[in-house]
Amino acid sequence: MRLAILWTGGPEPPEPGRRALEQAGRYAAAGGHALLLHPPEGPSRLAGESYRAAGGRDLASLPREAPPEAAASRADILLFLGPPLAALLAAAREAGKPAYALAPLAGPSAGAEGLRILPGMEAFARELARLVSRAIVSRPDPMGRRPRGRRHNS
Numbered sequence: 001m002r003l004a005i006l007w008t009g010g011p012e013p014p015e016p017g018r019r020a021l022e023q024a025g026r027y028a029a030a031g032g033h034a035l036l037l038h039p040p041e042g043p044s045r046l047a048g049e050s051y052r053a054a055g056g057r058d059l060a061s062l063p064r065e066a067p068p069e070a071a072a073s074r075a076d077i078l079l080f081l082g083p084p085l086a087a088l089l090a091a092a093r094e095a096g097k098p099a100y101a102l103a104p105l106a107g108p109s110a111g112a113e114g115l116r117i118l119p120g121m122e123a124f125a126r127e128l129a130r131l132v133s134r135a136i137v138s139r140p141d142p143m144g145r146r147p148r149g150r151r152h153n154s
Helices: 015-030 043-054 068-074 087-093 121-137
Strands: 002-007 033-037 059-061 077-081 101-104 116-119
Touching: 002 015, 002 043, 002 068, 015 033, 015 043, 015 077, 015 121, 033 068, 043 059, 043 116, 068 087, 077 087, 077 121, 087 101, 101 121, 116 121
Parallel strands: 002 033, 002 077, 033 059, 077 101, 101 116
Antiparallel strands: none
């Protein structure tokens, strides 16, 4: 899965923002996920640096001037660290991509449609694991056939 980390706060993140960026990078690497940063410079670098330090191998970024739809189309899951951008949230909703924000960083957008507010990075890590395991379970049979009979589990 490709996780988009979208820093939408100011140029100098407060301590909770720094911690969330670093944790997001580590959780993405630990789960074996690809990481997409937007924007690639500024505070978002913290997520990329912690991702690489934790062994992450698939790091990509979108330039600051990229349209909001680009992150929604390239990522499987979007994580807003800071107040969510309305255009990007709308693009994620239209593409059917799950979008999350952390309560301490989201600001007054807790009621935005299509946005799930989580209490912290640990809750996001649990949600990410749940989404990934659901994706694995719902994957079609790679052999293209259904097992028959009572003893099909091998």
